[in-house]
Amino acid sequence: MNIKTASNDYPISNALRDRWSPRAFDGQPVSKQTLQRLFEAARWAPSASNLQPWRFIIGEKGTDTYDKIFSTLVEFNKLWAVTSPLLMLALTKKTNNKEEINNSAEYDLGQAVANLTFQATAEGLFVHQMGGFEASEARKHFNVPDNYAIATAIALGYLGNPDSLHENLRKMEISKRERFKADEFVFTGTFGQNTQIFNQ
Numbered sequence: 001m002n003i004k005t006a007s008n009d010y011p012i013s014n015a016l017r018d019r020w021s022p023r024a025f026d027g028q029p030v031s032k033q034t035l036q037r038l039f040e041a042a043r044w045a046p047s048a049s050n051l052q053p054w055r056f057i058i059g060e061k062g063t064d065t066y067d068k069i070f071s072t073l074v075e076f077n078k079l080w081a082v083t084s085p086l087l088m089l090a091l092t093k094k095t096n097n098k099e100e101i102n103n104s105a106e107y108d109l110g111q112a113v114a115n116l117t118f119q120a121t122a123e124g125l126f127v128h129q130m131g132g133f134e135a136s137e138a139r140k141h142f143n144v145p146d147n148y149a150i151a152t153a154i155a156l157g158y159l160g161n162p163d164s165l166h167e168n169l170r171k172m173e174i175s176k177r178e179r180f181k182a183d184e185f186v187f188t189g190t191f192g193q194n195t196q197i198f199n200q
Contacts (some may be wrong), residue, residue: 023080025157040067041119045112074132084155
């Protein structure tokens with residue numbers, strides 16, 4: 001099994017180190033108890049004013065919900081997402097309890113999905129988030145109210161064999177993970193000014 005661990009410069013938790021976004025899933029169903037733990041992790045994400053604006057629509061393979069979510073994916077994502085045993089949509093309520101714009105809504109949803117993602121990694125599962133889907137179609141399929149934004153589609157499951165993928169996708173599946181160095185995005189004093197915390 002090809003788990004692409006991060007080539008981290010400093011020690012981090014295993015759930016962070018081992019998290020990545022595969023395209024090859026083995027199709028094994030995810031148990032109800034495991035899903036309960038994933039969404040419990042999302043539940044306890046930080047939230048501005050405790051509004052908890054996140055919502056999820058989940059579909060297990062073989063269900064109408066799964067098929068509807070799958071139908072909204074762009075063709076590229078359909079090539080590989082079909083192997084995932086579970087697809088979901090992540091939504092956020094754009095307004096607060098006074099129906100005023102909640103400027104933290106998408107930020108909070110991101111934290112909830114991050115919590116879910118790292119819990120999934122700890123459970124031996126993998127999450128692949130997708131911007132390549134038709135939100136307007138998803139809105140129609142699921143009667144999503146106007147004051148909710150559909151932020152991302154998500155595939156979730158156990159890691160599969162990269163050889164099951166189209167050859168163009170296979171290269172991406174086994175390629176080395178790369179990231180900016182931390183000192184390239186952490187500043188002090190003024191924007192762009194390097195901090196000394198990464199100097200040896």
